[in-house]
Amino acid sequence: MSLAHEGVVLVTGAAGFIGYHLTDRLLGEGCRVVGLDSLNDYYDPRLKQARLARLEGREGFRFVRLDLADRVGMAELFATVQPTVVVNLAAQAGVRYSLQNPHAYVDANLTGFMNILEGCRHHGVKHLVYASSSSVYGANTKMPFSVHDNVDHPLSLYAASKKANELMAHTYSHLYGLPTTGLRFFTVYGPWGRPDMAMFIFTQAMLEGRPIQVFNHGRMRRDFTYIDDIVEGVRRVMDRVPAPDPAWSGEQPDPGTSRAPYRIYNIGNHSPVELLHVIATLERELGVEAVKEMLPLQPGDVPATYADVEDLMRDVGFKPATPIEEGIARFVRWYKETWLPVAG
Template sequence: MKVLVTGCAGFIGFHTAQRLLKRGDDVVGIDNVNDYYDTSLKEARLKELDTTAAQSEGRYEFVRGDLAEQTVVDDCFKAHKFDRVIHLAAQAGVRYSLENPHSYVRSNIVAFTNIIEACRYAATPHLTYASTSSVYGANTKMPFSEHDGANHPLQFYAATKKANEMMAHSYSHLFGLPTTGLRFFTVYGPWGRPDMALFKFTQKILAGEPIPVFNHGNHTRDFTYVDDIVEGVLRASDDIAAHNPDWSSGDPDPASSNAPFRLFNIGNNNPVKLSAYIEAIESSLGIKAQKELLPLQPGDAPDTFADSTELKKAVGYKAKTSVEIGVANFVSWYKSFYNGR
């Protein structure tokens, strides 16, 4: 297949594009390589994709451009006929949305509109896009289920991703565009983002600096290893969203519709305390962390816990990598990557 992967210089987009190339698909990647975090890491991912493409049967083309610019998206769709579009580009980060909400409007709302409009006019067979567990916001019913409402986000970032889900449904309904939204739960692993806990903790522990432990380490996260995320993304993308004949407007299911629209959680289905996550990092590094215990940050949810039943029923896959193995893999990559630079 020929697949468009947006955000291919990003953490999950890079891994997704790499897996597609390794299995022999043709990939067009697009990314504006912005400076939200260290661009040298993004450029290194792009270089790695070039290497993967040279070693695989899949053909690869990279477009350096901003998806919020309609002409960039339109030109890409004019040049290629895509069998699948996997939209992973976004302005991520919970706390940054408190500082710069306009970047979220541009990257998460305007860019998404350009992508979904292009898919509409190109009659793209299936659009798969990234959402987030953060949409569950103020929900306290555990585990989080796609069948429950998610109408009280706690950060602007989550609000923009919830908007993406609603926008996708409108296009599925109006134009018959098959769409699948994937709610990611705390993704981690090699080539990860420097603004996330695992990266920051590893960096600080190695430097002998104290790490900030919010909520005194008592909150839980459904940490999900990046390879598990990518497997779920590819299986969901390969599968075409179907109409749900049992859907009722009198008692609507938020996760499906009588339009070709679906929402799935991708999580490990196994929440882990932050304190235990830190212990896994300490064990992999062989160094005890100095901890600065702090209260819960504004906008942070105390706990996340994914009900992954629906994804397994639909595509036959459930995340399986333990935190101990996933963290060890990250630490091994981190030491190799930064010691060689």
């Protein structure tokens, strides 16, 4: 039996982009899921409500509105739910927003994650899977990015908070034997995606006849990863509880593994795409030519991301493979047919 079917799965950020899709997948498999979300207004709450509406009322699903930073509320939730597996996808997201509102990242990504770890520790959770980010690679330039590389030079507070999550998780794996797996996601896109990300922003602006801001003069390269590939990777990792690495050595410490039950994986398409190609593909799918406002690289941004997914392939037998053209076509179809009628 799959570990996810043994008891209750707690998914935080269940009304978010990845959380919604993962919860939908788990419910489709017959799992029991408690979905947590604060439903904050970082972006259009109608999108979160629309995602949640597609989950509520389904067999096996219970929704709890709660902020991760609520220490008492989180402790009560763990005591009541007693989850077998926890997938933490709730976080304050966004690189550029972290320059304007840094305290939000401390509350959600540090204090909130601390409450998750404590809940897992005190209630016998068998596996904590949590979202990290490709942004942790920061100033690294050796491509593709490997989980076995040092990542000590973040370029935004968001990136630093995700690196901190990995360090905090390792501490709990070491001290309490809590199995933890961190997943570094690479530029996730697709239906029900986040409206603060380029794919959504560009599509909306182009359909409304507004110019789009193209940073780094379009030379930005991103390892765009389609949402279904992300969910497949997360789902497989959930059932692979990490074990201590017997080959790990403190003389030459491997950042991706440990003597504790701790693992880190990249989940990316392993195929970086230039931003100008993304825009050209959107133009073709939308039948609209974009008005481009070319701008320099923004503070906190990195010029390129590229995922090494060898560990993911070896351990769970999967690597993302949806071509950008196919993924964008699906996103545009969803945007026109589903989101536009909701957004008006």
